[in-house]
Amino acid sequence: MSDSALGITKNVVCKSGGEVNEMKESELLSRIEVNPEIFGGKPLIRGLRIAVEHVLGMLAAGDAPEKILREYSFLQADDIQACLLFAHRSIQGERVYERISVKKAS
Numbered sequence: 001m002s003d004s005a006l007g008i009t010k011n012v013v014c015k016s017g018g019e020v021n022e023m024k025e026s027e028l029l030s031r032i033e034v035n036p037e038i039f040g041g042k043p044l045i046r047g048l049r050i051a052v053e054h055v056l057g058m059l060a061a062g063d064a065p066e067k068i069l070r071e072y073s074f075l076q077a078d079d080i081q082a083c084l085l086f087a088h089r090s091i092q093g094e095r096v097y098e099r100i101s102v103k104k105a106s
Contacts, residue, residue, distance in 0.1 A: 029089075031082040043086060045079045055083040 033047045043052040050072065058068050065080045 025085060028078060028082040028085050031079055032086050045075065045083065048074060050075070052083045052086055055080060056087055059084075 031046050032043050032052060033045075034041055034043050035047065038044060038047075038049065039051050044050065045052060045055065055068060055075075059065070059080070065077065068080060069075055069077060
């Protein structure tokens, strides 16, 4: 049985502004939203017009999180952590879409 099925949430350590903050995974995943009317329903960060896959692509290309935060000043370090957690959970086979906000098309 999975941790989520047991009602267990793990803490993830995030670095932002030089401080170390603990956020529950559910709080991080709450930053990821899906709206069928924006970017064809791709997962977005906080409903902004930046897709999770874009941030993951920049990280995969070797961009440091600090560079991403400089180039996209509206993003926060926890947004990048949320993208990584979303990718991890997706690859792990978890049905992540059940844990994020999905907006209905109007």
